[in-house]
Amino acid sequence: MAACSVEELLAKAEQEEAEKLRSITVHKELDLDFDVGSLLACDKNRIESRDFRGQKKEDFLRALARDNTQLLINEIWKLQTERVEEAIVAKLPEPSTRLPREKAPLKPRPPTKWEQFAKLKGIQKKKKTNLVWDDTAKEWRRRWGYKRAKDNTKEWLIEVPETADSNEDQFSKRTRAKKERVAKNELNRLRNIARAQKVKSPGVGLLPKAQQSRDELAQAVSVARTSTASAGRFQDRLAKEKAPRNSGKRRKFEPLIGDFSSERQKQLELLKVLDSRRPKLDITKAVNAQMRQEDREEAAAKHGRKGGKGRAGRGGKMAGRRGKRGKAEGGRGGGKKRD
Amino acid sequence: MTQLDGIVKPKTRRSKRFMESRAPKLTEDVKRAMIMKGGNTSQIVTEALKDIYSLKKPDAVLYKKKNIARPFEDSTSLEFFSKKTDCSLFLFGSHNKKRPNNLIFGRMFDFHVLDMIELGIEKYVSLSEIKNSKCPEGTKPMLVFAGEAFDTDNEYKRLKSLLIDFFRGPNVSAVRLAGLEHVLHFTALEGKVYLRSYRCLLKKSGCRTPRIELEEIGPSFDLVMRRTHLASDDLYKLAHKQPKALKPKKKKNISHDAFGTTFGRVHMQKQDLSKLQTRKMKGLRKRKGDVVAEGDGQEPKVAKVEK
Numbered sequence: 341m342a343a344c345s346v347e348e349l350l351a352k353a354e355q356e357e358a359e360k361l362r363s364i365t366v367h368k369e370l371d372l373d374f375d376v377g378s379l380l381a382c383d384k385n386r387i388e389s390r391d392f393r394g395q396k397k398e399d400f401l402r403a404l405a406r407d408n409t410q411l412l413i414n415e416i417w418k419l420q421t422e423r424v425e426e427a428i429v430a431k432l433p434e435p436s437t438r439l440p441r442e443k444a445p446l447k448p449r450p451p452t453k454w455e456q457f458a459k460l461k462g463i464q465k466k467k468k469t470n471l472v473w474d475d476t477a478k479e480w481r482r483r484w485g486y487k488r489a490k491d492n493t494k495e496w497l498i499e500v501p502e503t504a505d506s507n508e509d510q511f512s513k514r515t516r517a518k519k520e521r522v523a524k525n526e527l528n529r530l531r532n533i534a535r536a537q538k539v540k541s542p543g544v545g546l547l548p549k550a551q552q553s554r555d556e557l558a559q560a561v562s563v564a565r566t567s568t569a570s571a572g573r574f575q576d577r578l579a580k581e582k583a584p585r586n587s588g589k590r591r592k593f594e595p596l597i598g599d600f601s602s603e604r605q606k607q608l609e610l611l612k613v614l615d616s617r618r619p620k621l622d623i624t625k626a627v628n629a630q631m632r633q634e635d636r637e638e639a640a641a642k643h644g645r646k647g648g649k650g651r652a653g654r655g656g657k658m659a660g661r662r663g664k665r666g667k668a669e670g671g672r673g674g675g676k677k678r679d
Numbered sequence: 680m681t682q683l684d685g686i687v688k689p690k691t692r693r694s695k696r697f698m699e700s701r702a703p704k705l706t707e708d709v710k711r712a713m714i715m716k717g718g719n720t721s722q723i724v725t726e727a728l729k730d731i732y733s734l735k736k737p738d739a740v741l742y743k744k745k746n747i748a749r750p751f752e753d754s755t756s757l758e759f760f761s762k763k764t765d766c767s768l769f770l771f772g773s774h775n776k777k778r779p780n781n782l783i784f785g786r787m788f789d790f791h792v793l794d795m796i797e798l799g800i801e802k803y804v805s806l807s808e809i810k811n812s813k814c815p816e817g818t819k820p821m822l823v824f825a826g827e828a829f830d831t832d833n834e835y836k837r838l839k840s841l842l843i844d845f846f847r848g849p850n851v852s853a854v855r856l857a858g859l860e861h862v863l864h865f866t867a868l869e870g871k872v873y874l875r876s877y878r879c880l881l882k883k884s885g886c887r888t889p890r891i892e893l894e895e896i897g898p899s900f901d902l903v904m905r906r907t908h909l910a911s912d913d914l915y916k917l918a919h920k921q922p923k924a925l926k927p928k929k930k931k932n933i934s935h936d937a938f939g940t941t942f943g944r945v946h947m948q949k950q951d952l953s954k955l956q957t958r959k960m961k962g963l964r965k966r967k968g969d970v971v972a973e974g975d976g977q978e979p980k981v982a983k984v985e986k
Binding site: 389406431435 | 686
C-alpha cells in the first residue's frame, strides 16, 4: 500500500513536471542552429506549403515564429545570469556567425627610412626626462615646447661669428634655418609615406645647404636649365660651358670576373654571325610572304573568272560557293608548293 | 579619405579625433546604415524606408531628399555617400514601372559595394497601421530565419548574411533578459521572403524559462528577390579576413582529452632535501665547520599533472 502510494506520487510528480515543460517545449524534426552571441536562430526545417495555404497565412507565420522564438529563448535562458542593478542579465558568448568587416584590417606601417637605418645600425630609442634644469632661469623646465629650458629663440643678443658678414641679421638667419629644417622634415615625412604606399615620388632636386659643393652647383645649373616649359631645349649655353656630366643615363658594366659561361656564349654567337656570310633566314617572314603571294594569285584568278562570267543574273549564292571551292583548291596548291 | 590618411595632417585636436574615428579599427564599431530614396518613390516605399529607419534608429541615417541613382548601374554615388557619412550598409528605395516598390539592401567593404540584393515589396503593412504598443527604440532584436532556402540557395545565403548584418545591431557581451522584446522573423517560402516583426511577451510557465507569446507590431513585408550583385568569392573572403591581433592565441603546454579535462605540463626543479626543515632537535643541530655534502642531481623533473 505504502509502496503503491510512493509510486503514485512519483508518477504524479512526473506528470506535473511534464505538464510544466509542455508549455515551453517545441518539437522540431531538425534542431535549430543557434548563434546566441548575436541572438540568432536558423530553422532549416522544410515548411509545408500545404499548411501555409490551408491555414490563414499570418497565423501560420506567427505560430512558426513563436515556436522558433521559444527555442531561442530556451537557449538564452540556459546561459549564466547575474544581477546588475536590479536587472537580471545573461552573459552572451562571442557571436559565431562571421560577417564581413566594414573596412580592411589595419596593416602595420612600414618602417621609415630612419627606422630602417636605426635598425641596421642597432640604434635604440633613449628615454629622455621631460624636465631639465635650466641654469639661467634656475628652475626645472620642459625640455621642449612652450617655456622650454635653454630656449634659443628667446635670446636678446647673439654673438656675431668672426667669419660671418657683419651686416647679416643673425636673428633672421636663425629663424630661416629653423624654417628650412621644418620644411625638410615635412618633405621626408611625405617621402616616407610615398614609399610606404609604393607611389613614385618626384625627385627632390636640391635641398638648401649652407655651402654647396662644386658638383651640387653643377647639378643646380642643370636642374635650372631644364626647368623651362620646353624642358631646356632652346636654352643657350655659355661660351666655355661644358656639357653636364653624369646626367640621366648611367652605364652599366658586367662584372670583371664572374660568369664565364655566359661570356663565352656571347662571344661564340658573335663569331657565328661574323662567320656566316649568307643572310639569315627568317622562317615566319618567309612563310608569310609565300602565303600572301598565294592569296594574291588566287584573288587574281577569281577576279578573272568572275569577269568572264559577267553579270549573269542573281547567282550570288552560286558565285559564293564557287569562290569557296576556288579558295580551297588554292590552299591545297599552296601546300604542294611548300613541299 | 583613406587615400589622404597620414598625408593630410590634422591641424586641430578635434579634427584628429574625427579622423581617428573614421580610420579602420581593430574591433570595429557598429555598422551604420544609410537609408535613401531614388528619383521616384511610391508611398509604400517611403513608409517602408521610414519604418526600417525606426527599427535601425541609433545607427542609421535617413536621407530626406531624392537621390537620383541606379545602384546596379553605377554605384559611385552610393560609395561617395558611404564615405561621407561613414555608413557601410545602405538601403535604397525606388519605384518605377518595370520594378515597382523596389528596395535594395546592400553593404560596403572599404567603401566599395560588396553585396547588393534587390527586393520587391508585394505586400506591406506599416508600423503605424498596427495599433498596439511598440518596442522601445534601439532594442537589439532576436533574429530568426526559417526555410530551407536560407541554407541551400546561394543567393538566399548571402541575403541571410546581409540581413543579419543589417538588423543585428550592436555586438554586446550581456543582455537583460526582460529586455528581449523584439523578434524579427524571416521566412523563405515559395520564392518569397516574409519579414515579420513581433513583440515578445514573456509569460509564466511554471519553470524558470518563460513561455513566449508573440504579438505583431509591424512593419511586415512580403518580398520577392529581383536583381542581385554578389561579391566574388575572393573579395568576400578578403572582407572576412580577421586581423592577426584578434585571433585567439594558442596556449602552450595545455591539452584537453575527450571528456574535456584539461591537462597541463609543469616543469619543476628537484627539491633540495638537505635544506628541508624538519623537527628541531638539539642533537641534529649543525656544528661549526661541518660541510654538508650537496646533492648533484638538480635536473628539472617533468611530470604530467592533471589540473
